[in-house]
Amino acid sequence: MFYSLNAFVLVEETMNDIAGHYDALAHQRDSYLAKHKYYHSLLHKYYGYFVPRHKKILEVGCGTGSLLNSLEPSLGVGIDISKEMIKIAREKYPHLHFEAGDITKVTRQEKFDYIILSGLLGEMDDIQKFLEDLRKFCAKDTRIIIEYYSYFWQYILKIGEKLHIKIPQKNQNWITMHDIHNFLTLAGYEPIKKERKILFPCHIWGLSYFLNKFLANLPIINALTLNHFVIARPIFPEQEDFSITVLIPCRNEKGNVEPAVTRTPFFGKNQEFIFVEGWSKDGTYEEIERVIKKYPGKNIKLYKQAGEGKGDAVRLGFSKAAGDILMILDADLTVPPEELPKFYNAIKDNKGEFVNGCRLVYPLEKDAMRFLNMAANKFFGIFFSWLLGQRFKDTLCGTKVLSRRRYEEIAENRSYFGDFDPFGDFDLIFGAVKLNLKIVDLPIHYKSRDYGATQIRRFQHGMLLLRMCVFAMRKIKFL
Numbered sequence: 001m002f003y004s005l006n007a008f009v010l011v012e013e014t015m016n017d018i019a020g021h022y023d024a025l026a027h028q029r030d031s032y033l034a035k036h037k038y039y040h041s042l043l044h045k046y047y048g049y050f051v052p053r054h055k056k057i058l059e060v061g062c063g064t065g066s067l068l069n070s071l072e073p074s075l076g077v078g079i080d081i082s083k084e085m086i087k088i089a090r091e092k093y094p095h096l097h098f099e100a101g102d103i104t105k106v107t108r109q110e111k112f113d114y115i116i117l118s119g120l121l122g123e124m125d126d127i128q129k130f131l132e133d134l135r136k137f138c139a140k141d142t143r144i145i146i147e148y149y150s151y152f153w154q155y156i157l158k159i160g161e162k163l164h165i166k167i168p169q170k171n172q173n174w175i176t177m178h179d180i181h182n183f184l185t186l187a188g189y190e191p192i193k194k195e196r197k198i199l200f201p202c203h204i205w206g207l208s209y210f211l212n213k214f215l216a217n218l219p220i221i222n223a224l225t226l227n228h229f230v231i232a233r234p235i236f237p238e239q240e241d242f243s244i245t246v247l248i249p250c251r252n253e254k255g256n257v258e259p260a261v262t263r264t265p266f267f268g269k270n271q272e273f274i275f276v277e278g279w280s281k282d283g284t285y286e287e288i289e290r291v292i293k294k295y296p297g298k299n300i301k302l303y304k305q306a307g308e309g310k311g312d313a314v315r316l317g318f319s320k321a322a323g324d325i326l327m328i329l330d331a332d333l334t335v336p337p338e339e340l341p342k343f344y345n346a347i348k349d350n351k352g353e354f355v356n357g358c359r360l361v362y363p364l365e366k367d368a369m370r371f372l373n374m375a376a377n378k379f380f381g382i383f384f385s386w387l388l389g390q391r392f393k394d395t396l397c398g399t400k401v402l403s404r405r406r407y408e409e410i411a412e413n414r415s416y417f418g419d420f421d422p423f424g425d426f427d428l429i430f431g432a433v434k435l436n437l438k439i440v441d442l443p444i445h446y447k448s449r450d451y452g453a454t455q456i457r458r459f460q461h462g463m464l465l466l467r468m469c470v471f472a473m474r475k476i477k478f479l
Contacts, residue, residue, distance in 0.1 A: 245323030352440030
């Protein structure tokens, strides 16, 4: 649905002409939706995946409001240039808020969690100016969801309009993914991820299901889909320091306990260390108690996990954390504690919202990673980059950093994936992707162990990871 930029860009006669075009179609809008119920139900499903329920949502170019209503917002505001469309929307959904006009004249002061631009930018006269004007509705954590038609479909859609099986549009810019990324950069936004959906918009039993659920998600074929999505965030510089929690899950790591504390530089407003000990046999628990007494000036806490595995330890430790920023430092110290300030600065400077350590850029120390482990890391990096729509070079590095507030959101939404991950890495990665967080790979120098032996069982854990890949495809890619 078209939404005008403002009267300074489009002359009043043109605005009236466009508004009149959609006013005349307003009473046919719902009949078009009903005629293509299958297609619109798919769109609603994908938006329902991108946007959690009970968020503050603004939809610009909302039409008669069906998409906005389907997302169950805590506050839902729809804006459209067509007064007749808005009139119908108000009658259908009185619990939502609708306004007719362009965004420069909207006086609402709210900041929104999500702003939806469904099929809108393709009809904009000045896309950059529109996106710049949209920033007044954005907070730091706002997500913009842009959906547009693929250039490949332009003639098919025009034929659909001629045959009266698609609602006619007044104007259409055939923009590409690169164009949108460029507009977002110019207007002060950062693209986070992209998705491509719906290969066959008509409903033919069995065939539509196969084409849209499976074939449409495969590389190369994916480029032929009708609906392309870009999720972006506004860029606002950070101006404050944060408190830090360094979580160190440990099992049989006695010789690494004291170095983990002493080698970690001081950064942030203040620091706390949380050790979660997992049934060690080498006196690790007692060593942590000794270190706590030896360094009374450092804020060190100790918990013994009731369950097993790193994932259980991470969930316990983060539930006890008081810091604004949460960091995982593996107790083997193969990721040097001296590099933790880089992760902090990436969050503080708003370079990313989930910072993932990457061991595959700098040369590795001898014996730091076996050949099969290296091959598996590269495979899973490529696979998850395709699966999650954001680039990952190394999904298995144990050092991951995010804000406590973002972690709490991941925990609140954990029911979508369930308790599936004994390692803890993918629980965080999948949760961050589901929340549309900006993920950044941060290269680190990967070192050999100075104490103890690796607790990775390559083949057993490799099979677990493959099962998680299948699980993730079902929950993320093949919706």
